[in-house]
Amino acid sequence: MKTFSIPLPPSTKIAVVGLGYVGLPLAFALSKKFDVLGFDISLKRISELNAGVDATKEFSKKEVADTKIHFTSSDHDLKTADIYIIAVPTPVNQELIPDLGMLISASKTVGKCLAKGDIVIYESTVYPGATEEECLPVLEKTSGFKMNKDFFLGYSPERINPSDKIHKIDNITKVVSGSDEYSLEIIDELYSSIINAGTYKVNSIKVAEAAKVIENTQRDLNIALINEFSKIFALLDLDTEEVLKAAETKWNFIPFRPGLVGGHCIGVDPYYLTYKAQQVGYDPQVILSGRVVNDHMPNFIADRLLNTLNHLMFDVPNSLILILGYTFKENCNDVRNTKVHDLAVTLSNSVNIVNIFDPLMNNEQVNSLSDINFIDYPEINKYDAIIIAVGHQAFLELGINKIREFCKPNGLIYDLKYLFPPESVDLRL
Numbered sequence: 566m567k568t569f570s571i572p573l574p575p576s577t578k579i580a581v582v583g584l585g586y587v588g589l590p591l592a593f594a595l596s597k598k599f600d601v602l603g604f605d606i607s608l609k610r611i612s613e614l615n616a617g618v619d620a621t622k623e624f625s626k627k628e629v630a631d632t633k634i635h636f637t638s639s640d641h642d643l644k645t646a647d648i649y650i651i652a653v654p655t656p657v658n659q660e661l662i663p664d665l666g667m668l669i670s671a672s673k674t675v676g677k678c679l680a681k682g683d684i685v686i687y688e689s690t691v692y693p694g695a696t697e698e699e700c701l702p703v704l705e706k707t708s709g710f711k712m713n714k715d716f717f718l719g720y721s722p723e724r725i726n727p728s729d730k731i732h733k734i735d736n737i738t739k740v741v742s743g744s745d746e747y748s749l750e751i752i753d754e755l756y757s758s759i760i761n762a763g764t765y766k767v768n769s770i771k772v773a774e775a776a777k778v779i780e781n782t783q784r785d786l787n788i789a790l791i792n793e794f795s796k797i798f799a800l801l802d803l804d805t806e807e808v809l810k811a812a813e814t815k816w817n818f819i820p821f822r823p824g825l826v827g828g829h830c831i832g833v834d835p836y837y838l839t840y841k842a843q844q845v846g847y848d849p850q851v852i853l854s855g856r857v858v859n860d861h862m863p864n865f866i867a868d869r870l871l872n873t874l875n876h877l878m879f880d881v882p883n884s885l886i887l888i889l890g891y892t893f894k895e896n897c898n899d900v901r902n903t904k905v906h907d908l909a910v911t912l913s914n915s916v917n918i919v920n921i922f923d924p925l926m927n928n929e930q931v932n933s934l935s936d937i938n939f940i941d942y943p944e945i946n947k948y949d950a951i952i953i954a955v956g957h958q959a960f961l962e963l964g965i966n967k968i969r970e971f972c973k974p975n976g977l978i979y980d981l982k983y984l985f986p987p988e989s990v991d992l993r994l
Contacts (some may be wrong), residue, residue, distance in 0.1 A: 566715070567647065567682030569751045575756065580604055580646035583653035584614065584636070584670050586621050586689060586727040586899060591652060593624065594734050594759045596622045603636045604643050606674075611638045619926070622898055625725070632992070644678040648755065648853040651689040652673065652723060655827060656901075658834045665699055672700045679716050686719040686749055686755075687768030691833055692841035693775040696720050711939040712840040717748035720770040720903045721756060721776030727897045743774035749896060781834040782852055787821045787857035788831070792862055797994050799869060806983050808991060823868075823994045825904035825954065828893035832902050838980065858907075863907035866994070868951055870979055871915055873992060877977075879949055884916040886950040887971060890955025891923040891937070896980070898925040900934075907952045909937055920948075924959050953990075956982035965989045 569577070577599050581592040584605040592603045599881045605611055609924040610964030613620055617630035635642065653667040668689055685704060687696050691756045701712060708714050723844075724737045739756045741764050749766060756764050767773050795805040805823060826832050835856055839849045860889055874881050900906075905921070912919045931939045948971055953960060960968070965985040968978065979992040987993060 567680070569647070569682075569684075571750065571754045573751070573754055575599055577648065578602060578646045579613065579755075580643055580649045581650060582643075583667075583689075584649045584651070585608055586623065587723045587725050587801055588652035589619065589621065589689070590623055590725055590734050591650065591723075593628075593632060595755075596632055596633075597689075598758050600920045601634045602646055603634045603643060605636075606638060606670075608638055611636050615934055618836065621727070621899075623635060628734045632979050640674060640678060643674070643800065644680070646678070646749075647683060648685065649675045649678075650688060651685065654901075655689045655691055655833075656829065656838070657833050661836045662938075663692070663695075663837050663840050665695065665757065668695075668700060669703055672703040673707050676704040679704065680709060680710040680714045681710065684717045684719060684751060684965050685754060686721055688723040689831065690722065690777050690781075690837065691774055692778060693771045694841065695768050695837075696774060700767070713748075718770065719748055719752040720773045721752065722773055722780075724777075724780075724871075727899055728895070736758060740767060740773050741765070742767050742770045744770065777835050780839045781831045782838055783824040785826060785831045785835050785859060786820060786855040788824065788826050788850065789858040790824075791821045792823045792858050792865075796865060798932045799897055804987060804993060806987070810984075822983065823862075824898050825862055825908065827902045827903045827904040830900065832859070832893075832904070860904075861905050863911055866908055866952070866979070866981065867911040867915070870977070870992065874950060877975075881916060884949040884976075885918045885947060886912055886916050886920070887918065887943055887951045888912075888921045888966070889923075889951060889953045889960050890957055891939075892925055892955055892957075895956040896925070896958055898927065898930070900926065906934075908952070908954065923955070923957075925957060940968040945970050946973055948972050948976055950977040950979060950985065952979045952981065952983050953984055956984055960984060 579595050579599050580602045581588045582604045584603050592601050596600045611968055617626040619629050651671045652692045653671045655668055656664050657715040658664045712718050721739055725734055738939040739760045741753045741756055743752050750987050753764050753766055798805045813820055837854050839852050842849050888909055891905045892900050909919050920938050922940050922943050951972055961984055977991040981994045
């Protein structure tokens with residue numbers, strides 16, 4: 566049975582399972598210190614990475630080509646690892662119930678590859694208890710081993726913010742936990758070697774899971790509060806941004822902005838916490854009310870635009886609307902759970918045409934969304950209204966004057982992201 570020494574030698578082989586927005590940056594960071602294997606079940610993803618292409622655009626072609634990471638989809642290769650880090654998506658299904666399918670599948674794959682002494686670390690966001698209640702039995706059944714006797718378990722929640730050039734993996738404090746003191750020390754040593762901001766040890770895997778799931782739940786609720794403010798201020802004919810800037814002159818006012826809350830974290834994680842809470846007999850009120858407010862924002866934005874067009878005597882049923890941006894956040898091509906989709910569908914029920922322009926999306930993404938009308942580039946003098954839905958740097962560089970050219974002479978611009986001065990647009994969130 567293998568044992569680990571501290572400091573961990575560079576020959577320690579780390580397998581990162583799942584090479585998305587979380588797994589790939591982690592693999593790159595670890596590869597500076599250790600022998601790293603990057604595993605993904607997507608043959609296309611592995612093929613692209615081996616060709617030097619990162620579809621998430623987090624790394625340049627040169628960076629991918631120069632890395633020492635061994636990218637593979639082979640279970641045989643996976644068996645050579647000493648430490649496994651699982652970083653696969655944990656979405657919710659249509660009933661807003663946690664979908665652990667990919668996590669369980671990854672656990673089965675790793676379980677079949679385990680050797681005595683190995684450590685398995687989970688980074689995927691889950692509800693408190695999921696790692697030990699759902700994943701551990703799969704690992705033990707498929708491997709025939711027992712935790713803390715034959716192998717060890719850990720949980721260290723991911724905190725990567727896709728496309729964020731400031732808050733990178735090495736300067737965000739890493740919460741770490743382990744199934745016993747030995748595994749905790751090894752896991753802490755592993756992450757400490759790549760995290761300049763340091764680590765924070767907690768005394769149980771459940772604490773680490775809970776800390777992660779409340780981070781995004783708190784953010785979701787804060788944005789919901791600001792979104793509700795924006796609805797009230799719209800009725801009072803007040804500019805939300807102007808009110809928020811005034812309020813921020815007080816030292817303890819928290820600076821959030823209204824908007825569409827989508828993506829694979831903030832719009833999903835609260836449902837993991839409420840699911841577990843309901844399992845133990847508590848029906849959350851505040852968390853779910855925040856979700857209701859945020860999920861309703863596409864309807865609010867659409868209604869406000871349509872009411873404004875009606876008020877200004879536009880021929881609404883024959884109107885042409887352009888939405889700038891489709892991804893769930895700025896400067897990122899991730900479209901998972903984007904609420905711009907809901908906005909486009911809602912508007913399509915009331916107007917003639919809704920076009921979407923997003924220069925960050927690739928052809929494969931566009932072709933997979935048959936119910937949305939994507940365009941390569943907007944035409945001049947065509948649209949009755951333009952919604953700036955995502956704050957891409959590309960739109961800021963395009964400039965308000967150029968964006969205005971896409972409008973008809975009396976067309977409206979609705980800036981959801983406060984990209985441009987208030988006097989240069991017609992509506993703001």
